[in-house]
Amino acid sequence: MARKAPRAKAKASKKKAPTKRNKKKASGRNKPANTSGSAAKLAPPAGGAIVRMYRIGHGDCFLLAFGGDSKPVHVLIDCGYKPGSPGFLKSTPDDVVADIRAVTNDKIDIAIITHEHQDHVNAITKKRFDGLKVDEVWFAWTESREDKLAKRLRKKYGDNVRALVAASNRLAASDPAQARRISELIALEIGGEMEATPTRIAAAGTMAAEGGSDNKRSMQVLRGCSSKDPRCIYPHKEIIALPGAKSVRVFALGPPYDEDLLEDLDPHDGEGFPKHGLTGGSIAPSFAAAVNQNGKSGDAGSPFSARHSIQLERISRDAAVSRWFKAHYGTGAGKVGTHDDEIPSASKFRRIDNDWLLAAEHLALAMGNDTNNASLVLAFELGKGGKVLLFAGDAQRGNWASWAAKPFKDGEGEVEVRELLGRTVLYKTGHHGSHNATLTGNEMSKVPNLAWLGRGRYAGEFTAMITAVRKWADGKAGWDHPLKAIKTALMERCGGRVFQTDTDFARMSKHDEASDRSWNAFQQCASGNNLYFDYRIDPD
């Protein structure tokens, strides 16, 4: 069994067969592993693994079982969804957690949170997790209570949330659509299981800024399941032997830790700047000062001294200025007359009373990107020099770009990240397959990208998992997940072996250019039902 997949690929490339027959076969095999209600145990092969991808919604929840030293080792990675998205699926978050508990007998060896976003943590509630035991909790270094940089990032983060909530409040009346979009982004940061509306955000946001968000509560619940302090993981520092399965080694590739950031006060704006993964950026303080001031004059960000400015509500006291203001900016309806050729000077459409607040959407996006880039990125290696499972969290460009910053020390030798990633056989796609969360490029490029993954003899087995509910994302939120270009690239690279939360296993089909042999080999290892997909990875 162990060597089957690579060999199958080598032969199969010679002939092609129509894909339709494969589809039929697949549907025949679509037996749910869990029909009776009592969860089937995950039985990974010695030295191998089974990955259970839960169809929880637009969000991540994975249960990994590694062939352990004495018994299987269970690793939980994330547990969350965007509220509203499970409605497009046939199971609920309650079903997901119940299955996790049944499969693991209420004992998870390691629980990992990649980053603190709603769609990765909100299903972790006191009610659902009560009585569950976790041996170790792993977070990224950004959660460390001691680390100076982590503390600084958290402080800025709180300020940002506060300013954005205030901006969303002020926009709710004048520009509801905009406020709605911002709410959806703020909701990611503060969490909870209710759908986002500006009103709810207003209430939850204030608490969130003080550190009392639902996301924080979820993190707390998870901490409470373990008797040990969480382990905060730094990238490139060491190769971690998985407790209970010594042959499995874990490489942390992100989030980047850059001490220079401590000295660097420059808030690089936006994601995707090349040097650092985490911007540590704050929302322009003068913008924040103005939103928090809520329409009163004289905040700290005011650019001119009082003698040059007239408060808007006092304009009427100065007759000349008042006349000028009414004629050239206007306060009333400011409509164009039906028989005019020229627009009146005081037209309403030209006023800019709320335009400065529109920057909030960009700032909210930047904050979301920052949190995504703070994702813990882990590569699980099945035995030294063996196959690799890459869980990229929601890493975006900045995080990706730092992965190959340095090699890992391995005893006397070193493990190069490029070589490590070349052995990837399973890739948990970053951020619902969005723009910038799976980099494209070629093998030669210096920045890690899709072409670095699953190379050589691992190419024939390379498989991807996308956590996305397209219909939900496309709807109210207006998110383009997964991005068509990325999905297409993955389908091609994986020969069709791409799991997606909202796509039934029976509907998965071989890519036109992939071989029947590799597809059949894949079918041997994969199964799925309404609650999850199971995928078995045999060791080399």
Place this chain on the structure above:
Amino acid sequence: MAGISEITINVPWEDLQAGPIGEYIEVVDIDPASNALYRPVDLDDPKLLAQDGLAPSQTNPQFHQQMVYAVAMTTIGHFERALGRVALWSSRREYPKGGGYYEYFVRRLRIYPHALRDRNAYYSPSKKALLFGYFPIEVKDKFNTPGTLVFSCLSHDIIAHETTHALLDGVHPRFNVPVNEDVLAFHEAFADIVALFQHFSYPGVLRDQIARTRGNLANENILAQLAQQFGRAAGRGGALRDALGAENPKTGKWEPRPPSTTALDHTMEPHDRGAILVAAVFGAFSKVYHARTLDLFRIATEGTGVLPEGAIHPDLAKRLADEAARVAMYVLQMCIRAIDYCPPVGITFGDYLRGIITADHDINPEDEFGYRLAFIESFRQWGIYPRGMRTMSAEGLMWPTGAEAMQDAGVTTMKQDEIDKLFVALSDADARKTGSRRPRRTAKPIQFKPWDLEGDRLKTWKDIDDNSRALWFWLVEGAGKNLAKAAGLVLDDGKKVPATVFRRNGRIAVEVHSVRRALRRTAKGSTTSDLVVEITQRRAGYFDPEVQKAKDKQANLAKSDTGDFRYRTGCTLLIDPVSMNVRRVISTPGDILDNDELERQRQYIFEGGLSPNNAYQAASRDMSSREPFALLHRHGG
């Protein structure tokens, strides 16, 4: 380092109200984030007149108002001189309930110098306004003090850049609809080109730098370096950022970026792509400057061309600076003039090159200083050429004349009397067929009026509407049909046409967007004039190619069905009203029936060509963005 921190900008006299508010510009200094209005400056105040306006001041908002006014007026002046007509802002559109839209005249561009608390400044096409932001510096380095405020409205280059966006929008309102990878990049690059060469064209600006570098501008690329600094000064990179060169991290020295013929192939982000166009134009400028100053160096060095050690003679520095400013001014005029020689939709860099070459040829057939050659050479080095072009010679790049286009299309060449008919007044019945975009009916009769250059801008604007109607009738119903065909327009002639092609009153719609006059002084001192006419057609395009096929085949398209995007094609015609000659025909690559072009656009918009701005929203959302420049400029860094 900054050699010159103060220049006096001369602005033509006009009566100004407080603001300042003049004929073209109205500065309204409201700052909603600070809940404040800053008192409008009155530049006609005798006290201010006597001292050339307010002295430069960071802390006085009235100086800011004066600054945006002066720089914006300078930019407008360059446009009016290059294009030979009064500048008009894009019209305001209102959509009444019954469908369709009306257009209204916008006399003044509004400028808000302190609109945003953001590291941003942008032109808002929907408000016909420039919004400038301000922000505190947070960087602590040798150039900056943390906590101090940066005002984008105090940067000459940003004001010129944003004003250019507005002026270009006034000429080509469709140039902010991204239907190929060049469109947005062009808007950015063009705005940077104008800002850069306007800056260089002020007398004396370059003298200091030239003295310091001993005149060796071209070799050491000091100009390019300067260009970058101008962009960086206000905390915003713009397209210039990486195009011309970068600091080598190893040596710490600035190094020019050599031209690359393949750079465009793998550069898709609008600013980066625009930067390549800026670099190409800058390359042309350097080449001409170099050629034109060789003699000065020879004179100054008794023929050797090798300067002795030490500072150069101040007279030489002055002459070199004058030469640089003169070349900059000519390049600026060439670049602006070319926008009348572009297709009305979907501009590409290659089209723009053709526009530059053709426009310059039409005004100055000789090219004795080698400007056109320099442009072609530089553009070739940067790999910019029109798609499907057979040669890169000046002659081959020129847009076809009317006669050539009609020969190419195989239609009968128009006779003189057919062209003359354009100037005959329409009968009432005919005039009714044409339809106006203005709510109020125009004066009768509808007649083509080519001679209305001077005077009130509102009247000019109204005449455009009349002229559009007269021209429409001539092209679609009258004697101009053959020209329409040669220009790639599709008219109703009984053949079956896909239902997705937009119709009006049951006939294939031909939309005449503007008929504007251009009067230019040639290099020889005579004047030449053109009527510039833009005509477009549109068709509903769909996300799914199968849906497209199905909709094309339907008998009719529901009125509410506007498709997922609009596929537009069309042409620009340049007509010489004196000789009654169709001087140039500039068409989009395909006509409205061209399925390959439609498919190319569909792929660009939906299949990865148009890159999303963020990890959430779809790229196609940019197609209908209310503030297309707000986001673009933020990404500028």
